[in-house]
Amino acid sequence: MTAGLVLLGTDGAARRGRLSTAHGIVETPAFMPVGTAATVKAMRPADVAATGAQMILANTYHLMLRPGAERVARLGGLHRFMAWPGPILTDSGGFQVMSLAKLREIDARGVTFRSHLDGASYELTPERSIEIQRMLDADITMVLDECTPYPAGLEDARASMELSLAWAERSKRAFAPREGYGLFGIVQGSIYPDLRRRSAEALAAIGFDGYAVGGLAVGEGQEEMFRVLDATLPLLPRERARYLMGVGKPADILGAVARGIDLFDCVLPTRSGRTSQAFTRGGTVNLRNARHLDDPRPLDAECPCTACTRFSRAYLHHLARAGEILGPMLLTEHNLRHYGDLLRCAREAIAEGRFEAYAAGVAEREARGDIAAL
Amino acid sequence: MTAGLVLLGTDGAARRGRLSTAHGIVETPAFMPVGTAATVKAMRPADVAATGAQMILANTYHLMLRPGAERVARLGGLHRFMAWPGPILTDSGGFQVMSLAKLREIDARGVTFRSHLDGASYELTPERSIEIQRMLDADITMVLDECTPYPAGLEDARASMELSLAWAERSKRAFAPREGYGLFGIVQGSIYPDLRRRSAEALAAIGFDGYAVGGLAVGEGQEEMFRVLDATLPLLPRERARYLMGVGKPADILGAVARGIDLFDCVLPTRSGRTSQAFTRGGTVNLRNARHLDDPRPLDAECPCTACTRFSRAYLHHLARAGEILGPMLLTEHNLRHYGDLLRCAREAIAEGRFEAYAAGVAEREARGDIAAL
Numbered sequence: 001m002t003a004g005l006v007l008l009g010t011d012g013a014a015r016r017g018r019l020s021t022a023h024g025i026v027e028t029p030a031f032m033p034v035g036t037a038a039t040v041k042a043m044r045p046a047d048v049a050a051t052g053a054q055m056i057l058a059n060t061y062h063l064m065l066r067p068g069a070e071r072v073a074r075l076g077g078l079h080r081f082m083a084w085p086g087p088i089l090t091d092s093g094g095f096q097v098m099s100l101a102k103l104r105e106i107d108a109r110g111v112t113f114r115s116h117l118d119g120a121s122y123e124l125t126p127e128r129s130i131e132i133q134r135m136l137d138a139d140i141t142m143v144l145d146e147c148t149p150y151p152a153g154l155e156d157a158r159a160s161m162e163l164s165l166a167w168a169e170r171s172k173r174a175f176a177p178r179e180g181y182g183l184f185g186i187v188q189g190s191i192y193p194d195l196r197r198r199s200a201e202a203l204a205a206i207g208f209d210g211y212a213v214g215g216l217a218v219g220e221g222q223e224e225m226f227r228v229l230d231a232t233l234p235l236l237p238r239e240r241a242r243y244l245m246g247v248g249k250p251a252d253i254l255g256a257v258a259r260g261i262d263l264f265d266c267v268l269p270t271r272s273g274r275t276s277q278a279f280t281r282g283g284t285v286n287l288r289n290a291r292h293l294d295d296p297r298p299l300d301a302e303c304p305c306t307a308c309t310r311f312s313r314a315y316l317h318h319l320a321r322a323g324e325i326l327g328p329m330l331l332t333e334h335n336l337r338h339y340g341d342l343l344r345c346a347r348e349a350i351a352e353g354r355f356e357a358y359a360a361g362v363a364e365r366e367a368r369g370d371i372a373a374l
Numbered sequence: 375m376t377a378g379l380v381l382l383g384t385d386g387a388a389r390r391g392r393l394s395t396a397h398g399i400v401e402t403p404a405f406m407p408v409g410t411a412a413t414v415k416a417m418r419p420a421d422v423a424a425t426g427a428q429m430i431l432a433n434t435y436h437l438m439l440r441p442g443a444e445r446v447a448r449l450g451g452l453h454r455f456m457a458w459p460g461p462i463l464t465d466s467g468g469f470q471v472m473s474l475a476k477l478r479e480i481d482a483r484g485v486t487f488r489s490h491l492d493g494a495s496y497e498l499t500p501e502r503s504i505e506i507q508r509m510l511d512a513d514i515t516m517v518l519d520e521c522t523p524y525p526a527g528l529e530d531a532r533a534s535m536e537l538s539l540a541w542a543e544r545s546k547r548a549f550a551p552r553e554g555y556g557l558f559g560i561v562q563g564s565i566y567p568d569l570r571r572r573s574a575e576a577l578a579a580i581g582f583d584g585y586a587v588g589g590l591a592v593g594e595g596q597e598e599m600f601r602v603l604d605a606t607l608p609l610l611p612r613e614r615a616r617y618l619m620g621v622g623k624p625a626d627i628l629g630a631v632a633r634g635i636d637l638f639d640c641v642l643p644t645r646s647g648r649t650s651q652a653f654t655r656g657g658t659v660n661l662r663n664a665r666h667l668d669d670p671r672p673l674d675a676e677c678p679c680t681a682c683t684r685f686s687r688a689y690l691h692h693l694a695r696a697g698e699i700l701g702p703m704l705l706t707e708h709n710l711r712h713y714g715d716l717l718r719c720a721r722e723a724i725a726e727g728r729f730e731a732y733a734a735g736v737a738e739r740e741a742r743g744d745i746a747a748l
Binding site (some may be wrong): 037038039041042043044045046066067071074075076081082083274293294296306310311312314315318319321322324325326328329330 | 411412413415416417418419420440441445448449450455456457648667668670680684685686688689692693695696698699700702703704
């Protein structure tokens with residue numbers, strides 16, 4: 001069988017599951033660190049796994065340009081290339097084509113564009129995207145879609161959604177099922193419940209191993225995002241994995257888990273780690289802030305990561321001010337650990353029927369804020 | 375007693391020793407990775423230790439400017455601040471004042487200069503340098519000296535050496551002996567044997583816990599450097615540690631070990647790791663070179679580091695081309711491991727009376743060159 005979710009239990013709409021793939025099991029709900037160019041930035045693979053990450057995401061757009069999917073295939077696939085033995089999900093490349101590439105042109109057939117690296121010309125069709133992800137050896141392949149820009153009028157959103165649907169059908173035909181490998185469809189439709197319904201039902205009729213909700217976390221705000229999830233998730237097959245793409249902050253994630261999402265990815269913990277922003281039990285902390293200059297206390301006294309067990313805030317501040325590479329290394333590890341623990345505790349809470357109280361407790365701790373300055 | 379060397383054995387002029395400090399033992403000959411701003415760049419402390427490093431060097435100039443020696447002292451000293459529990463040697467600050475600071479003025483009293491970071495004005499005297507290194511809690515403190523520029527005429531070199539001698543005397547008076555802490559003098563005198571003799575004998579008469587040879591690796595070339603060592607080392611007390619500052623390439627190090635040097639520091643393995651240069655058993659390898667694009671083989675098949683056991687040259691090349699932080703991380707670890715293994719094997723060879731053959735073997739392997747391109 002293909003990569004599939006086994007639902008282990010629920011707590012309200014929140015779900016506890018187990019996704020089986022060719023390269024291992026993912027306990028859900030789960031957060032996937034982003035490994036754009038075949039590396040989770042500033043982290044060695046074993047250290048990524050130690051944060052609690054089970055599956056990572058890699059970007060088809062970046063890898064097709066450099067080092068090239070054919071090259072990765074010759075070198076034994078992405079797992080071997082980047083020394084990540086666990087499950088990998090790849091996106092379709094569509095999102096970055098629209099956000100990064102130059103001179104892109106989109107039509108029913110697909111997208112042609114020029115690389116942001118060297119201007120070379122490429123074509124990405126649903127079939128080519130599936131082929132690339134196959135060469136990368138992704139455990140979970142995503143259909144090519146158009147991430148509808150926000151805001152979009154109803155008719156633009158409808159046309160975009162219908163294009164994505166047509167591409168989803170072609171993606172499904174192009175995908176050769178293999179034991180432990182899965183293909184996920186992507187629901188589009190902007191903020192319009194009717195379009196989301198049409199997209200979800202049509203995708204379910206095609207039949208995928210999992211369903212992503214796309215076109216969110218693009219500026220619509222948390223309230224609108226949750227409204228879309230409320231309108232969309234009940235229409236998706238209960239026994240399939242549900243993946244909210246590109247989300248998000250801890251509160252976004254817990255709110256989406258409460259609504260029945262199983263999988264997340266976001267650059268936030270890794271990117272923030274490179275700009276001295278840390279996620280802690282007391283909320284976000286900017287380590288460049290001068291209030292940390294003489295602070296001997298740990299960043300987060302309850303966190304078991306290297307930054308929190310070995311170093312003071314004063315030292316982390318020093319690294320940030322001095323622009324030392326160790327700063328991004330330690331804070332990326334910390335942030336991924338924070339996200340890993342957030343989801344691990346969420347899984348435990350769902351299993352024990354206390355997810356609502358858990359999420360409320362996390363929010364309450366965050367609202368109390370960071371420890372006072374010394 | 376202060377930090378002291380116990381000589382365990384010799385093999386020709388090469389020495390096998392054990393340096394005891396307040397924060398642990400250093401088996402010599404040893405290489406000290408450079409941790410300029412209280413971090414060995416791109417390395418977590420535990421990973422530095424895993425490369426075989428026993429003692430690290432930190433830079434007084436950088437730390438006095440940021441975060442400030444008084445601050446480090448308040449935070450519990452440098453070992454605690456940077457989470458390096460082992461021995462630390464600090465330089466005096468003099469070298470970087472001359473190479474990095476602005477508007478520096480030197481006189482008999484000391485050096486005044488402006489910070490390269492913010493233009494703030496500082497004074498560094500022998501007494502202040504000792505005080506700063508005490509606040510940092512350095513196991514090994516270096517006297518303030520002037521690193522004579524190269525080339526220097528005889529009279530300039532003499533004046534510079536005599537100034538360093540006067541400062542060495544003041545440094546000795548300012549240094550309060552403590553159990554496990556040591557003060558090293560620094561021999562100057564450029565390439566002039568008479569000046570080197572005068573410096574070495576005068577320093578030995580003052581009496582230090584160890585003796586550094588300074589003013590080398592400044593452009594004079596390996597042959598000249600070895601000539602200076604041949605002229606200088608026999609004049610130094612046999613039972614004290616000998617430290618060749620700022621050296622060097624593997625061949626420089628083995629040549630100096632053969633002449634009786636016990637300690638080394640150099641930015642080469644760490645800095646090279648950040649510019650995609652790797653030291654291997656087959657010589658230096660530039661991983662940006664396109665010949666590695668499709669090479670599935672390890673960087674160095676005999677090296678047990680993360681880069682060599684987990685990744686292909688093709689992947690390391692990819693990281694270099696993509697400018698990914700993991701590249702400097704992996705290559706810094708590799709290079710420090712290469713240096714760590716080089717010195718560990720040197721110690722074993724000296725203990726077994728086969729150092730000359732060992733050094734010849736290393737040179738022969740390097741001369742054979744890197745593995746051929748695929």
